[in-house]
Amino acid sequence: MRRTTMNAEAVHPEDEAANYLFDNWFDxxxxxxxxxxxxxxxxxxxxxxxxxxxxxxxxxxxxxxxxxxxxxxxxxxxxxxxxxxxxxxxxxxxxxxxxxxxxxxxxxxxxxxxxxxxxxRTMAADALIASSYLAGTNTRRVRRALAALFGGAIGKDVVSRTWRKVKTDWDAWNARSLADEPIVRLILDGTVVRVRLDRKATSISLLVVIGVRGDGQKILLAVKNMGRETTEAWRAILDDLVARGLRRPEFLIVDGAPGLD
Structure with a gap:
């Protein structure tokens, strides 16, 4: 009879007590x-x-x-x-x-x-945690990846709380009033990004609206996941901006993408 022996590392490849490379070096x-x-x-x-x-x-x-x-x-x-x-x-x-x-x-x-x-935590640290999660990494991997930088101070609950705070801030940003924004031009474009949805990493199409103020300063007005670029999707985004007080711009800049013909 042949005996098969497996070491502890093979049985527990994600052991939380795993040593980090160079973690005992003094810098x-x-x-x-x-x-x-x-x-x-x-x-x-x-x-x-x-x-x-x-x-x-x-x-x-x-x-x-x-x-x-x-x-x-x-x-x-x-x-x-x-x-x-x-x-x-x-x-x-x-x-x-x-x-x-x-x-x-x-x-x-x-x-x-x-x-x-x-x-x-500083806002920059929260942003780093949230961006790692949004990039398609689960909470355990985010914790392990950032443990070396943060000295092992990032737990699963911290990642979850940080994400909830970011979500709250995001919802408030999407509902903010635009009545006082002196926008004279709008730039409409679509882009594809990789994010984490329902515990799975996937690519989604985002519709982006950038406003240009009278002094030339550009600001982000809206970023929406509408499935794909269609006339109906763009209309819904623009209707939302108008409902939040955005005034009619002098120019509209598009790149000829689907839905903007």
Whole structure:
């Protein structure tokens, strides 16, 4: 009788504990860069709070002259630490805290505009995660592919939450008002991209509308998956733009694609 032996790698080819190539190498450039990134972020947050309070850290509120802007009354009360993941990797930063006077003997916690409350990833990191998923990769592969860059900080739930946020932002973008856009020209074109639909990678045809403002600046107005380029599909897209307040353009630029004859 012949015995067949299979090693653990063959049985579990996608073992989550698999070692990454060069993962035990120390890179002084990466280490130095991340340390500088940490310092830059912390300095940016301190500067933002200084501007709000109109004084340096540990400084007193200066007496305002008539030609000066008075900062918001308040006081610092320590710092907190949080872990932030970006395209630079994952780093732990210190965030300053402050209480601002809100009237009637009440105070409110200062909120940074640069770092949102409970934010754990930069927008660039979220965009990278979402684009990897939209390129036709499932959540497990996205997690494994980005683990080396993000130091293993990207879990399946993070990928799913990031995608849901992107979907919410996308829906809001598609419903935004165009009434205040000074569009004078429209460019209509179709393109084919590869995306992930129903857990499968596939190619779809997208109909794209670009607006040109009076100063020559181009902005993206619409991107729709209408199945294919037809007269009915283009009409539906243009009707939607009109319903959202888009004014009649002076010129319409097309490339002779199907449905635009």
């Amino acid at each position: 002084p450039i990466e280490a130095g860069l991340r340390e500088r990134v940490r310092g830059f972020i912390e300095t940016m947050l301190e500067t933002e709070l200084d501007a709000v309070l109109a004084r340096r850290r540990y400084g007193r509120q200066p007496a305002a002259r008539s030609d000066e802007t008075i900062g918001v009354a308040g006081h610092r009360h320590g710092r907190r630490t949080c872990t932030l993941t970006g395209t630079f990797g994952t780093t732990e930063i210190t965030v300053p805290r402050a209480r601002l006077e809100a009237g009637e003997d009440k105070t409110v916690e200062w909120k940074s505009k640069a770092l949102r409350a409970y934010q754990r």
